[in-house]
């Protein structure tokens with residue numbers, strides 16, 4: 001392994017721009033040597049942003065076959081239905097993998113990915129960028145220190161009014177390509193945050209879903225309840241139909257000795273018996289740059305990433321189970337009534 005990770009970015013669309021920013025933030029450890037996308041326009045934009053003159057490809061199979069000896073790792077930023085095919089090809093070529101969420105869209109595929117990664121002995125990191133949010137990190141640290149004693153209940157959420165035009169007619173509006181609806185997309189973030197903070201096996205999952213304002217085949221809003229083996233009650237609220245409801249936070253944890261709640265780089269701690277919480281403003285970070293740096297370090301030092309294929313599979317299992325245990329929602333779902341560009 002050379003000292004710098006030679007990375008190929010597969011998928012040069014929307015999210016790859018912040019991955020590229022993360023790569024540029026770690027030029028001592030990682031260099032983008034190749035780009036792959038079916039769109040020349042996106043290849044050009046990413047190439048200009050990176051300024052590292054990466055080789056360009058339209059087909060990742062061709063890239064791995066012809067240029068594979070100059071690539072150590074791939075960063076997959078493709079539409080959801082293409083994650084598994086790209087992962088299997090990268091594993092077969094012996095490349096380390098960072099893959100955007102969801103790992104894939106089918107549990108049987110996820111099991112095969114976990115097995116293939118283990119067999120190949122490569123580093124696989126699930127790109128769960130919000131684990132690097134300061135409030136999430138600090139809350140996890142405080143929970144591990146026992147600041148709340150026994151934890152009773154955790155809620156994680158991610159809600160915003162999505163621009164209609166970003167979804168209508170795009171791959172995200174088709175359940176077969178997206179693997180479901182909003183829950184397997186933006187809802188992936190609060191799900192892995194919840195599993196991370198609870199730190200226990202999932203025993204039971206139930207979901208309620210609706211579609212209110214976005215033209216898409218799947219749900220645009222989901223509420224999920226999770227019971228963990230350690231007794232913790234978990235809740236997920238996620239939506240593209242409405243913004244974060246007033247007065248709520250990305251994470252909220254209640255335990256026997258008090259509460260922790262916060263978003264971004266702000267975390268409040270309200271010990272039981274006190275009226276006012278203490279507020280902490282934590283150092284701001286670029287969570288995508290943290291993610292890329294963490295991935296590079298995991299490869300260079302041979303350490304396990306914060307979330308690997310096993311965690312990616314478990315997040316997917318919870319999401320698919322929530323969808324399965326919410327039959328009938330489509331009949332009851334409201335018909336989108338306004339289609340303005342938000």
Ligand SMILES: NC(=O)c1ccc[n+]([C@@H]2O[C@H](COP(=O)([O-])OP(=O)(O)OC[C@H]3O[C@@H](n4cnc5c(N)ncnc54)[C@H](O)[C@@H]3O)[C@@H](O)[C@H]2O)c1
Pocket residue numbers: 010011012013014015016036037038039042058059060077078079080082100101102129185
């Ligand atoms: N972590 C986050 O906060 C976050 C935010 C947005 C998206 N994402 C994830 O990033 C991934 C990509 O989403 P996006 O919003 O960037 O989508 P996008 O549509 O903007 O980009 C996808 C890119 O893949 C390319 N592509 C499609 N088919 C291809 C093929 N066969 N071979 C090569 N390239 C192909 C498209 O041309 C496009 O450039 C998804 O998994 C999504 O869930 C994560």
